Amino acid sequence: MRRAVVTGAFSYTGAAVARRLIERGWRVHTLTNRRAPDDAPEMTAAPLRFDADHLARELDGADLFVNTYWVRLPARGQDFDTARTRSQILIDAAVSAGVGRLVHVSVSNAAAGRALGYYGGKAQVEEAVRAAGLSHAIVRPTLVVGPNDVLTNNIAWFLRRVPLFLMPRAGRARLSPITLDDTARIIVDAGDRSDDAEMDAAGPDTMTFAEYIRCLARACGVRRLFLRAPDALVLGMLRAAGVLLRDVILTREELLGLEQELLFTHAEPLGRESVPDWLMQNGADLGRTYINDMRRHFGADAHDPLAGQFRR
Secondary structure, X not given: OXXXXXXXXXXXXXXXXXXXXXXXXXXXXXXXXXXXXXOOOOOEEEOOOOOHHHHHHHHOOOOEEEEOOOOOOOEOOEOHHHHHHHHHHHHHXXXXXXXXXXXXXXXXXXXXXXXXXXXXXXXXXXXXXXXXXXXXXXXXXXXXXXXXXXXXXXXXXXXXHOOXXXXXXXXXXXXXXXXXXXXXXXXXXXXXXXXXXXXXXXXXXXXXXXXXXXXXXXXXXXXXXXXXXOHHHHHHHHHHHHHXXXXXOOOHHHHHHHHOOOOOOOOOOOOOOOHHHHHHHHHHHOOOOOOOHHHHHXXXXXXXXXXXXXXX
C-alpha cells in the first residue's frame, strides 16, 4: 500500500486531502499538533515539530508528501519569514528522507503578489520546491470555500447580524472561487502524476467579490443593504469588531490581495463544482457561530481538531 504523509490532516485543507487519499487506497500519516477528531478515518499521526531529524524520520519511506503548512498572518512570534524558514526545513527533510513525490500547496498568483508578505513568502517557497530536485507539483488554490472556512463563515456571521454591509473597493475585484472538495481532488490528482507540474486550482465560476457576498447573503436567507465605503473605514470598523471578538478579522494585506485580483486566475478551471451552488446548498449552516481564527491557532482551541472535517 502506498504511504502518504500530509501536514495538518486534522485541520482544513489537510483533512480534505487526507480523506481523498484514504478513499483512493493510500495509507496516511499526518504531521499535526492537533488531536484526532472522533470522526477521523484510520491514520497515524506525529507532532509537527520543525526539527530536521524528527521530520526526516517521519517522512522516511513516504511515496508522497503533501505540504499544506503556512500561516495566515503574523502573530505570537510567527511571521511569514518564520513560515518560509519552516517550509524550507520541511522541504529539506523530504529530500533527506527520499520521498517519492512532493505536492506543495501554494496560493494563486504568488509571484504576482510578491509585494505582499503572504504571497511573497509563498513565492519564495515555490522556488525552494523547484530547487529541491524532487519529483513535485505546486498547486495554487484561489479562494477555497468549504465547511469551517474562516472568511466565508465569518462574512455569513456578520450578514446574519448586521443589517448594513460596508463594501470595500475590492467589491469590484474578480474571484475564481473553488470548493474544498475540488481543491483536495486536484491536490491528490497532482500526487498521482509523475511529471513536475504547476497548476492553479480554481472553480468554474468567475464573480466579483460583491457578487460573492450577495450570493452568500441569499444562501443565508437574509436581505441586507450594501453600501460602498472607503477601505480605511471598512478596515477601521473590522478592527473595532476584532477588539470585541478578540480576533483579527481581515488584514490590510488581505484586502489588498482581493483588490489586486490575486484570487482570480485566467487558467482553465480544474474545479468542477459550482461555488454558488455549494453556498446555496450549505448556506443554512454558514455563520451560525463565529470562527475565532486567533483562538483556533494560538488560543484554547489550538490543539483541537476542526469538527466535521471528515464528513461528506
